[in-house]
Amino acid sequence: MAALARQLLGDAILSNMLLLGYAWQKGAIPVRRPAMEKAIELNGVAAATNQKAFALGRWLAHDNAAVLRLLAPVQVVRMQMKAGGSLAGLIDDRTRRLVGYQNAALADRYRKRIAAVQRTLAGRSDAEALVRQVATQYFRVLAVKDEFEVARLYARPEFLQSLRDAFEGEFKIGFHLAGGPFGKLDKLTGKVSKTRVGGWIRPMFRMLASVRFLRGSWLDPFARGAEAVLNRRVRDAYEEDLDAIEQVAAQWPAERLRELLAWPASVRGYGHVRERQAQSGFARRDKARSNPFPNEEAS
Structure with missing residues (x-):
């Protein structure tokens, strides 16, 4: 086993x-x-x-x-990328994903931020590693797996095809959902639990995915939910940090800068788990922003 x-x-x-x-x-x-x-x-x-x-x-x-x-051996293909090409490939990949996630405007927002960070860090020996970190973490805070994204992923034809490839014969599909009207408050634990629904909901997934451009607008039906508010708080805090490095990049030691740019990695999961992880992430952020390092005056 x-x-x-x-x-x-x-x-x-x-x-x-x-x-x-x-x-x-x-x-x-x-x-x-x-x-x-x-x-x-x-x-x-x-x-x-x-x-x-x-x-x-x-x-x-x-x-x-x-x-x-499933344990049948697979052929491992190793790709050799040109020097300096892997970071550009990462940025291009995440840009394309953001277009699918929401729209070209969000992808443009991402690319412009990354370009600004690249200009700020130009000349540092660790610039590529730091920009890679930002390219990864900024994508994560922009492309949160919310109700719209869950609907988009489950509505894709590739999802149903993957099930047909994995299972033989007839099968039934069920989904466990906690977003919107499907989240139920457990009176015993005080936490939101999931509701199981059948495959009949897939047309609703397609409809919701088609209006994902509403995400974050005043027409977004999920915008006032606790998790959506938390996700915006994480995004706004990270964008504030990306703005701040323009003033501190030349003075801060590498380890402090890395910590400031990496803290969103701590924000994972959903519901109460995400809330707890976000507290950990914000604690990492506060430490990076406030604790003085050697040869640096405390602000």
């Missing part, structure tokens, strides 16, 4: 959840599936990954051969 978990899920520690799913599918655990999935969700630790491991364990019990086929 450990080898299977490592190869298919990337971490041998997930073998425990894999085994739990296997045992449940075999009838060894007298608990209903929604209750099992709810327990994994409430645990709050890598819930999505553990749900995936639980589902894979169930699949392993149901069709062992199908799961083992």
Whole structure:
């Protein structure tokens, strides 16, 4: 199980959840599936990954051969990129993704910010590494996986095709959603839980994805939600930091600058997990912005 978990899920520690799913599918655990999935969700630790491991364990019990086929060796292709080309490729890739995520205006906003950072850091020996960090983190704070993005990803024909490639015969699709009207407040925990809906919702996904240009506008039906407010707070804080480095880049030591530009990496997950992670990210930001370094006067 450990080898299977490592190869298919990337971490041998997930073998425990894999085994739990296997045992449940075999009838060894007298608990209903929604209750099992709810327990994994409430645990709050890598819930999505553990749900995936639980589902894979169930699949392993149901069709062992199908799961083992996933372990078939693949050919690893290593691409050699021209010196200096990888950063440009990263920026181009993220720019294209932002067009799909929302529109060309957001992609242009991203590219202009990155270009400004490149000008600010020009001449530093670590400039490329720092710009790469900004290109990665700024994309993350702009392209948050919100209700519009979930709808867009699930509405894509590639999603349904991936299921047909993975499963044989007829199958039913279910989604666990916590956004908009599907989020339910658990009176016991005070946290928002998910609602399971069937494949009938895919036309609604397509409709919502088609109006994703409303994101962030006064017509955005999700804009006042707690998570949307938090995401804007993270974005605005990071843009403020990108503006600030123009004044401090020449004086700050490399480690402090790296920390300031990297803090959004701490903001992960959804719901209450994201709120907790955001607190950690803002703490990293505050430390980078306020703690003096050697040979620097405290502000």
